[in-house]
Amino acid sequence: MDWPAEEFRFHHLGIAVPSIDTALPIYRNLFGYELDSGPFSDPIQRVTVCFLKRPADPVVLELIAPDKDDSPIRLVLRRGGGAYHTCYEVRDLARAMEHCVAIGCLVVNEPAPALAFNNRRIAWLNTPSRQLLELVEAASDDR
Amino acid sequence: MDWPAEEFRFHHLGIAVPSIDTALPIYRNLFGYELDSGPFSDPIQRVTVCFLKRPADPVVLELIAPDKDDSPIRLVLRRGGGAYHTCYEVRDLARAMEHCVAIGCLVVNEPAPALAFNNRRIAWLNTPSRQLLELVEAASDDR
Numbered sequence: 385m386d387w388p389a390e391e392f393r394f395h396h397l398g399i400a401v402p403s404i405d406t407a408l409p410i411y412r413n414l415f416g417y418e419l420d421s422g423p424f425s426d427p428i429q430r431v432t433v434c435f436l437k438r439p440a441d442p443v444v445l446e447l448i449a450p451d452k453d454d455s456p457i458r459l460v461l462r463r464g465g466g467a468y469h470t471c472y473e474v475r476d477l478a479r480a481m482e483h484c485v486a487i488g489c490l491v492v493n494e495p496a497p498a499l500a501f502n503n504r505r506i507a508w509l510n511t512p513s514r515q516l517l518e519l520v521e522a523a524s525d526d527r
Numbered sequence: 528m529d530w531p532a533e534e535f536r537f538h539h540l541g542i543a544v545p546s547i548d549t550a551l552p553i554y555r556n557l558f559g560y561e562l563d564s565g566p567f568s569d570p571i572q573r574v575t576v577c578f579l580k581r582p583a584d585p586v587v588l589e590l591i592a593p594d595k596d597d598s599p600i601r602l603v604l605r606r607g608g609g610a611y612h613t614c615y616e617v618r619d620l621a622r623a624m625e626h627c628v629a630i631g632c633l634v635v636n637e638p639a640p641a642l643a644f645n646n647r648r649i650a651w652l653n654t655p656s657r658q659l660l661e662l663v664e665a666a667s668d669d670r
Contacts, residue, residue, distance in 0.1 A: 388559075389558050389559020389560075389581060390559070390582070390583065392557075392558045392559075393584075394584050394585075394586045397540060397586075397610065397613070399656075399658060400657075401656045401657070402656065402657070406655075406656065407656040410630065410631070410654055410655050410656050411656075413630050414535075414626075414627060414630050414632075414654065415532050415535045415615070416531075416532020416533070416535075417532075438532060439533070440533065441536075441537050442537075442585040442586070443537045443540075443585070443586055461657075463606040463607060464606060464611075464657060464659075465656070465657035465658075466611060466612075466656075466657050466658040466659055467540065467610045467611055467612065467613055467658060467659075468607075468609060468610055468611070469609075469610065470540070470610055472558070483557075484557060487553065487556050487557050488553070489557070511553055511557065512549075512553055513542075513544045513545065513549065513550040513553050513554075513608070513609075514543075514544070514545070514604075514607060514608035514609050515542060515608070515609040515610060516607075516609055516610075
């Protein structure tokens with residue numbers, strides 16, 4: 385492995401929900417999660433997303449809900465919904481993608497700016513063991 | 528909410544894979560995860576599981592692969608596989624389940640001992656927003 389593993393910083397777990405409005409109070413009342421940012425409506429991904437955090441828990445959750453009838457997240461919801469993608473933050477998106485592809489990942493979506501990340505670029509891949517993977521480039525002052 | 532949210536400690540993210548043997552090197556080479564415990568073959572759940580960790584990353588991953596042809600995880604794999612359940616550790620499993628049910632969760636599996644947790648009991652629920660949820664009771668010296 386010629387790419388240092390610590391370059392992949394676990395960023396969030398993505399969870400498909402039918403509606404942000406109905407899911408938010410469930411996560412708040414069940415586990416004490418609070419809205420950290422969003423909801424953001426993303427015209428490229430055709431989804432609405434928000435990020436949840438709670439005290440003393442390092443795992444950030446992203447809730448993703450369909451925006452439109454043809455929103456790609458509907459496929460995930462038809463398969464049952466819930467947790468479905470993991471996201472890692474990287475300083476060098478191009479090199480990280482090269483590393484992933486060398487290990488057998490397939491590129492699902494090439495890098496594109498994402499509203500929920502202040503237009504930082506994200507890319508989507510599938511691992512050989514069938515994990516949908518999001519990579520987000522670090523903010524420029526953190527690269 | 529009459530149940531303190533901090534009672535739910537994020538324990539791991541469960542990821543369905545076709546085979547532990549082929550998935551392990553992928554997670555090692557992609558991200559630097561190392562085997563923390565297992566693989567355990569669980570006759571009740573009819574799956575083989577193992578836990579992965581990596582330095583400076585608080586998120587533990589559980590890989591789950593089918594043991595038998597009728598292993599229930601095959602349904603998750605047929606739907607695409609990958610991340611599918613979240614697990615929280617609780618000190619009082621009965622009270623935690625009562626709290627979840629009061630908020631609208633459905634019990635999928637009543638508490639049963641799990642080999643991968645040294646026979647600590649686990650239970651499975653579905654949240655109203657369709658997240659498959661595992662609860663594991665804390666070790667007796669941690670309750």
